[in-house]
Amino acid sequence: MRKAVLACSVALLALAMAGPAWADDDDDDRGHHDAIEALSAKPSYVTGGDVLVAVDVPRHVSLSRVEIELNGDDLTDAFSPSADNARRLVGLVTGLRLGRNELTASEDRSRGRDREFGELRLRNHSIDGPLFSGPYQTPFICRTTASGLDAPTNPVTCSAPTKVSWFYRATNNTFKPLANPADRPADLVQTTTRSGETVDYVVRLESGVINRSVYHWAVLAAGGETGNGWNDRLVYEFGGGCGTGYHQGALSPTSVLDNAVLSQGYAKASSTLNVMQTACNDVLSAETLMMVKERIVEGLLAPPVWTMGWGGSGGAIQQLMIAENYPGLLDGLVPSATFQDTQLAEPPDCRLLNRYFAGPGAAFSAAQRLAVSGYRNAGTCTAWDLAFANVIVAEAGCDPALPVALRYNAISNPTGARCTLWDGLVNIWGRDPATGFARRSLDNVGVQYGLAALREGTITVDQFLDLNEKIGGYDNDGRPRPERSVADPKALEIAYRTGRVVLGHGGLGDVPILDARTYTDNVVDIHTYIHSYVVRERLRENTGSARNHVMWRAAPVAASSGAMTAAARTTMASWLDNIAADDSRHSSSKMVVRAKPPEAIDACWNPAGQRIDDPAEIDATGPCTQLYPPGRTPRMRAGSPLGSEVIKCRLERVRLSAYGVAFTPEQAERLRSVFPGGVCDYGER
Secondary structure (H helix, E strand, C coil), X not given: XXXXXXXXXXXXXXXXXXXXXXXXXXXXXXXXXXXXXXXXXXXHHEECCCEEEEEECCCCCCHHHEEEEECCEECHHHEEEECCEEEEEEEEECCCCCEEEEEEEEECCCCCCCEEEEEEEEEEECCCCCCCCCCCCCCCECCHHHHCCCCCCCCCCCCCCCEEEEXXXXXXXXXXXXXXXXXXXXXXXXXXXXXXXXXXXXXXXXXXEECCEEEEEEEECHHHCCCCCCCCEEEEECECCCCECCECCCCXXXXXXXXXXXXXXXXXXXEHHHECCCECCHHHHHHHHHHHHHHHHHHHCCCCCEEEEXXXXXXXXXXHHHHHHCCCCCCEEEEECCCCCCCCCHXXXXXXXXXXXXXXXXXCCHHHHHHXXXXXXXXXXXXXXXXXXXXXXXXXXXXXXXXXXXXCECCCECCCEXXXXXHHCHHHHCECCCCCCECCCCCCCCCCCCHHHHHHCCCCHHHHHHHHHHCCEECCCCCEECCCCCCCHHHHHHHXXXXXXXXXXXXXXXXXXXXXXXXXXXXXXXXXXXXXXXXXXXXXXHHCCCCCEEEEEECCCHHHHHHHHHHHHHHHHHHHHHHHHCCCCCCHXXXXXXXXXXCCCCEEXXXXXXXXXXXXXXXXXXXXXXXXXXXXXXXXXXXXXXXCCCCCCEEECCCHHHCCCCCCXXXXXXXXXXXXXXXXXXXXX
């Protein structure tokens, strides 16, 4: 495995986040787990005062003598036999008090002491959260009305009354409101679900606020019966972008009225804090996903057989980071426009490169600039600069929803809200005691920008030296400065320990991943193809296999990308069904590979919409690679390997023999002056 300067920290990595934040590390859920099971939430993370529970009655106990109690109160009447197992009683337990609760199941022995056969300890939390994401972010702007709800009833929690609405699919292929869900309008159509059931195409849509996030979820509800037509599976969509928070976000209720999903019988859900542009905070996203899923399970009175993640760009980041750090929340991932995690060097690197090329490097030709950046389109670095580089700038990265008066300004408002990626995740990064601001992981010390271009002869030695001499870095507020950026050492340790860098050491190697990307490397777009290869390489390097990872590619035209997208949903569903049906004792990683359907192999769709099966490897020469060749990134062109997880590189002394070009004595001395501490060493260790 390639090592960073923090090699000793790599062993801690992402599962450390799963330890304190995710595992049941208290004793709330201890008891007879074989008899009582919480279906809608982990026992230590129940929210909202209710939980769906199953009680498995031992064969020696008569069903008529079962007694179920919550904190000593009889709740037996809330339970009824499961449809497929008469000795499994399922019920929605309500009335949980905040904090600890005890649920017991006993055999009522009228002539003697009742005999307990099941006990489950539950910890109930507020529906307003938080659970494990840390203290509320402040300030925080409520935006319930922008998401179809009434004005907030609480300015701190941003809570608002839950709304339920009904829709039906009409003959003109639109969703229309339905005042009475039991009505059958003349233009109502029916749908045949993936499970083969034909029902009236009526949809129940619920909207509310959980964990300060506006959520929406929809499911078939023929005849006004919630879940009538549901195929027992859930598609959860994650939104893109990468914003700095301080607001609730906005998401239209109709965003979950997805005909392609609902017509097949799936339930579909999303929320404003599962949109990365609202808050680039995967921990908060995981927490919100968990809480919203609990609400859905309790609404349907049954957990889904599986949950499929769906979404692109920032939505892909969320899927990968949640699967890595919070195993069990997502069963399968369909990322698109993939980035591996939030520790991307491209936005800050591109801003520095663009400043250099606009100033002292203006003489660099277009071809030379591309050779330095690694991209296949000259506008890609500009797009990174304009679209996302402000997430490192304390004053400039704010969403318009945050009033200017509340924002940080080094002179006029030094205690205001700092709109950076790190400050938005200050609960994870912690604060630098010297400044009171979030610790930062940004670093480019020793990075040799344009190294590959120099070795290839595309730029001269003097150009290489000038570029690296003047590229500079950023201060703690994200302002460019002549000196390179230096990461906080504690932030680097935190990055690896808490799973800020996705490697696969957590749960990522145990879930099927179908990376379905529309190819845009040849146009002005930040979503370059190389990041899909990065995910695969990291899985290989850190788990020994990437057999759970499938890569699909398509042209950005409907005939191509549309065919790929439809196939991705169908293929992932089959893959997950196969896993669910596997009752072997194999490890999760082996089950995932065993369950792959035949079509779950690398492929691409040409512009005409025809599928071509072809391996997706970085140096491949097959038809898909010829159609959709991957570019590189500025760090890769600076020597960083494909799967590198390095945030701050290990430094080695300057060795002229490593460059493959001749340096004059003056140039050699200048090189050592540019890199007084040494240059990045990305080699094998």
